[in-house]
Structures are given as structure tokens and as C-alpha cells.
Amino acid sequence: MLEFSVIAQDGAARRGVIRTGHGELETPAFFAVATQAALKGLDPAVAAAAGVHSAICNSFHLALEPGPEAIRRAGGLHSYMGWAGVLATDSGGFQVFSLRHGQVAEELKGRRRLPDYGHQEDPLDAVRVDEAGADFRSYVDGSRHRFTPENNMRLQQALGADILFCLDECTPFHVTREYTQIATERNARWAQRCLDAFREIGLAANQSLFGIVHGGVYPDLRRWSAQRIAELDFDGYGIGDCLGESKSDWYSVVDLVCPLLPEARPRHLLGVGEPDDLVEGALRGIDSFDCAMPSRIARHGQALHLGLPRNRLDLAKADRKLEDRPIEEDCPCSACRRFGRAYLNHLVRAREILGIALLTEHNLAFTNRLMRRIREAISAGCLAELRAEVRAGAAA
Ligand SMILES: [Zn+2]
Structure with missing residues (x-):
């Protein structure tokens, strides 16, 4: 169980400390993205010396290669990747659904008709979603896999990170409000199932689970999701799903959601990390962030x-x-x-x-x-x- 304490406040902004099984993390904090259990070209010891204290891996990619057994045998992700700091895993839902919604980009380019996502018979082959879970095809070898809230919790438990995120469907900007509502309501049911499974598995005492608030750019859906997810006793709360097209879109989302989340628990904004974003998020009461941008732009000489x-x-x-x-x-x-x-x-x-x-x-x-x-x-x-x-x- 993660401990979180606030030590200073400046308006809605708060400074705090998260205590995990792998040390303390001062907040607001930034999680470096280590999708494939690596900081893309950077030795973890060098990263730690440069002040990186926390990283987030992707359980979707790691489920396919090398698979959870290889990581469990190595004693968990920390020892597998030589990382002594705080570690999170995301559910991989975002990547699964990127496969699905990536097709939307094709539609916008006029290459394919937009399927009816709300329809029971999903015409897409890459990913199928139903109440029980998501069925997807491996980009490694084409084999079919299934994520459910329950097996995703077992997967993340085997990976052994300090902070786990619930399985969710992340909707892109261009889906309809109706579809965003269907996904938001299903995500809330999946959040309850993740929490139940997390408790039933009896995870190691030092693993914590974060719920995720959805609702896209729709204030009523965001409010509903924030209230619903906040009712569940998570160790922390992520703000995920589509945050809109412009910065002012996500400012509005965070302004609306943060006051609805429990004061005493940390709040994580998923996938945001430009320098001005970090300050704007902190000003609104966000305690942690993760983003691939710093390493991605390095590969382009920035x-x-x-x-x-x-x-x-x-x-x-x-x-x-x-x-x-x-x-x-x-x-x-x-x-x-x-x-x-x-x-x-x-x-x-x-x-x-x-x-x-x-x-x-x-x-x-x-x-x-x-x-x-x-x-x-x-x-x-x-x-x-x-x-x-x-x-x-x-x-x-
Ligand atoms: Zn430098």
C-alpha cells in the first residue's frame, strides 16, 4: 500500500511524498517512459545519476515480448531491467486500443470506411471489445490475445512494479460522444473488476493500484467518471482517455476532475510532459506525469x-x-x-x-x-x- 503525504501547498498545487517499496518519490514527479523495460538508449544507472527517480513500463508490449514468465523468473521488472527506483506499469489498454482506433486515421485519410464502434459485431479484426475484455492480435507474431481486467491485474502483478494502472479503453478525439459514453461506462465497470481482482490476488504489500478517470472532452461524462472512480478505494487516480486537441482542452478537463478526486491520494496525468504542461498540471493539483516526449525528441536531435x-x-x-x-x-x-x-x-x-x-x-x-x-x-x-x-x- 502506497503512502502519500502533502507537505506544502500553493493554491491548488501541492508538494508531497509518495512512499513505495522502492523508496520515496517527491511530487510533483515525472515518470520517464520505458515502454520495453528500457529507457531507449540510456543505461538506467546513468539515468538515476542524472536525477531520474521513476519510470513507467508498458505491460502490453512486455506481455507479448518477453512475456510475464521471463520477468517473473528474473525476480520482477526492477531486477530484470536494473532499475532501483520507483516503477509503474500501465495496463497496456492504450496500446491495444491504439491498434483499434489507429484505423480511424486511415478513415480520415479516405482509405477506409469508419466502422460503427458501438455496434456489437465489430468489423475490425485487430481488436474486439466486449463487456468481458478486449481481444487483440499480436503485432509480434499475429497470435490472438485477450486482456480482461482480471488477467491484466495478474499480468501486472507478475511484472512486479510499485504502481499499477487499471485496464481501460482509451478513446481518441474523433469518436462520437455516444461511443465515448459507452467506453466510459464500461471503463468504470472494468475499474471495479480490476480493484476486486487486485484485492483477490492478494498482491505483495508494496504494490498499489491507480484507477483512471475517463470521459474524453465531455464535461458531463468526465464528471460522472471522476465521481464514479473516486468512490472506489484506489491508492491513486490517473486522468486518462482523450484530453482533447488543444492545451486549453486538457486544462478544462483537469480543472473539472481534480476537485472531484480524494484529497489524500495522488493524482497522475497520463501522457503529458512538455515543460509548460508540467507547470500547468502542477498548478491544477496534479502530483505526477509520464510522457515519452523527452526521449522521443532526443531521437530527432532536440x-x-x-x-x-x-x-x-x-x-x-x-x-x-x-x-x-x-x-x-x-x-x-x-x-x-x-x-x-x-x-x-x-x-x-x-x-x-x-x-x-x-x-x-x-x-x-x-x-x-x-x-x-x-x-x-x-x-x-x-x-x-x-x-x-x-x-x-x-x-x-
Ligand atoms: Zn544536460
């Missing part, structure tokens, strides 16, 4: 840096050749301590793997330093000032 357009430094650009100074003078990561922009620019343009590893380290170190600044600003009561600084870059 380094996070406050004050530049979009808070990014583009190291793929030719004009960086002339600069010997580091990405950031005061960053303790090895990319900044040991190398200049000119060399990093060369690595990116030569497509050297080292360039990706160094930029991934910098971007994760940057994000965790920003989280520390957010926590300190909450204690000092000046989060609004940090917001102005971060926003200046985001809007540039």
Missing part, C-alpha cells in the same frame, strides 16, 4: 532548454557547428558536463547512437530538474513566477 522557441534547442541544425558551449551551463547531465553543442550537433547529423543517448539523458535530467524547481516553487509560494518563465519559451 534538446530541452527553457527560454528558446518551444523550450527546445535544435541540434540537428547546421549552425550549431560553431558553438562549443554546452546545451545548458548548469545542467549536471553528462551531455552538458562533457560535451559542447558543436560535437552534439555532429553526432546528431552523423546519426550516431551516442548522440541519441546523450540527448535522452539531457532531456530526462532537464525534466527532473524542472520538477524539482516546481516543488521548490510550491514550497516558496511562487509557482506562478515559474509558470511565466516556462510559458515565455513555450509561446515563442
Whole structure:
């Protein structure tokens, strides 16, 4: 059972500590994405030294390869991937349903007719959803698999992370309100089943389960989902599902949902992590975040840096050749301590793997330093000032 305590508040923003079986995590916190039980090119020991304290793996991918038995035999994900910090697993529902709703993009491009998702006979082959669970085809070998709330809890229990998320269907922006309602109501029933299964399995005392609030961009569905999920005694609460197309869409969702969630439990915003997003989320009472962006943009030669357009430094650009100074003078990561922009620019343009590893380290170190600044600003009561600084870059 996870313990959470709030130690300082600044308006709706709160600074706290989550205590898990793998140490304490100061909040607001950022979970680095380690989809395949790896931080994409970064040694976990290097990541830890750069200030990464928490990571999230994907149970859908790990269920297919290497499979839960291989990870259980290794003593769980922590020892399997050499990670001593706090670890979460998501249910994999998002990926399962990306297979399903990925077809919508094809429809929008005019390549395929949009199927009726609410219909009982789902015409899609990749994923079928019914009340009991979701049936999907492996992208590895084409074999068919089934996730139910019950077997997903057993899967995540075998993986052994500290924080587990309920199985859910994540709806995209372009489905109808009617479909979002069907999925939101089913997700609430699945949340109850996840909680029942979680308790019945009798998970190790140090594993915790987070429920997830749905409802897409529809205020009435969000309110219904938040109230329903908050009634269930989860260790923490995620805000998931479609958060809308613009930043103001998700601000509205979080503004509506946070006050409906129990004060004493941590709140996690799924899949959000731009520098300005982290500050805006914290201002609204979010305690943790996860996002693949810092590592994804590293693979495109982008380094996070406050004050530049979009808070990014583009190291793929030719004009960086002339600069010997580091990405950031005061960053303790090895990319900044040991190398200049000119060399990093060369690595990116030569497509050297080292360039990706160094930029991934910098971007994760940057994000965790920003989280520390957010926590300190909450204690000092000046989060609004940090917001102005971060926003200046985001809007540039
Ligand atoms: Zn750095």
C-alpha cells in the first residue's frame, strides 16, 4: 500500500511524498517512459545519476515480448531491467486500443470506411471489445490475445512494479460522444473488476493500484467518471482517455476532475510532459506525469532548454557547428558536463547512437530538474513566477 503525504501547498498545487517499496518519490514527479523495460538508449544507472527517480513500463508490449514468465523468473521488472527506483506499469489498454482506433486515421485519410464502434459485431479484426475484455492480435507474431481486467491485474502483478494502472479503453478525439459514453461506462465497470481482482490476488504489500478517470472532452461524462472512480478505494487516480486537441482542452478537463478526486491520494496525468504542461498540471493539483516526449525528441536531435522557441534547442541544425558551449551551463547531465553543442550537433547529423543517448539523458535530467524547481516553487509560494518563465519559451 502506497503512502502519500502533502507537505506544502500553493493554491491548488501541492508538494508531497509518495512512499513505495522502492523508496520515496517527491511530487510533483515525472515518470520517464520505458515502454520495453528500457529507457531507449540510456543505461538506467546513468539515468538515476542524472536525477531520474521513476519510470513507467508498458505491460502490453512486455506481455507479448518477453512475456510475464521471463520477468517473473528474473525476480520482477526492477531486477530484470536494473532499475532501483520507483516503477509503474500501465495496463497496456492504450496500446491495444491504439491498434483499434489507429484505423480511424486511415478513415480520415479516405482509405477506409469508419466502422460503427458501438455496434456489437465489430468489423475490425485487430481488436474486439466486449463487456468481458478486449481481444487483440499480436503485432509480434499475429497470435490472438485477450486482456480482461482480471488477467491484466495478474499480468501486472507478475511484472512486479510499485504502481499499477487499471485496464481501460482509451478513446481518441474523433469518436462520437455516444461511443465515448459507452467506453466510459464500461471503463468504470472494468475499474471495479480490476480493484476486486487486485484485492483477490492478494498482491505483495508494496504494490498499489491507480484507477483512471475517463470521459474524453465531455464535461458531463468526465464528471460522472471522476465521481464514479473516486468512490472506489484506489491508492491513486490517473486522468486518462482523450484530453482533447488543444492545451486549453486538457486544462478544462483537469480543472473539472481534480476537485472531484480524494484529497489524500495522488493524482497522475497520463501522457503529458512538455515543460509548460508540467507547470500547468502542477498548478491544477496534479502530483505526477509520464510522457515519452523527452526521449522521443532526443531521437530527432532536440534538446530541452527553457527560454528558446518551444523550450527546445535544435541540434540537428547546421549552425550549431560553431558553438562549443554546452546545451545548458548548469545542467549536471553528462551531455552538458562533457560535451559542447558543436560535437552534439555532429553526432546528431552523423546519426550516431551516442548522440541519441546523450540527448535522452539531457532531456530526462532537464525534466527532473524542472520538477524539482516546481516543488521548490510550491514550497516558496511562487509557482506562478515559474509558470511565466516556462510559458515565455513555450509561446515563442
Ligand atoms: Zn544536460
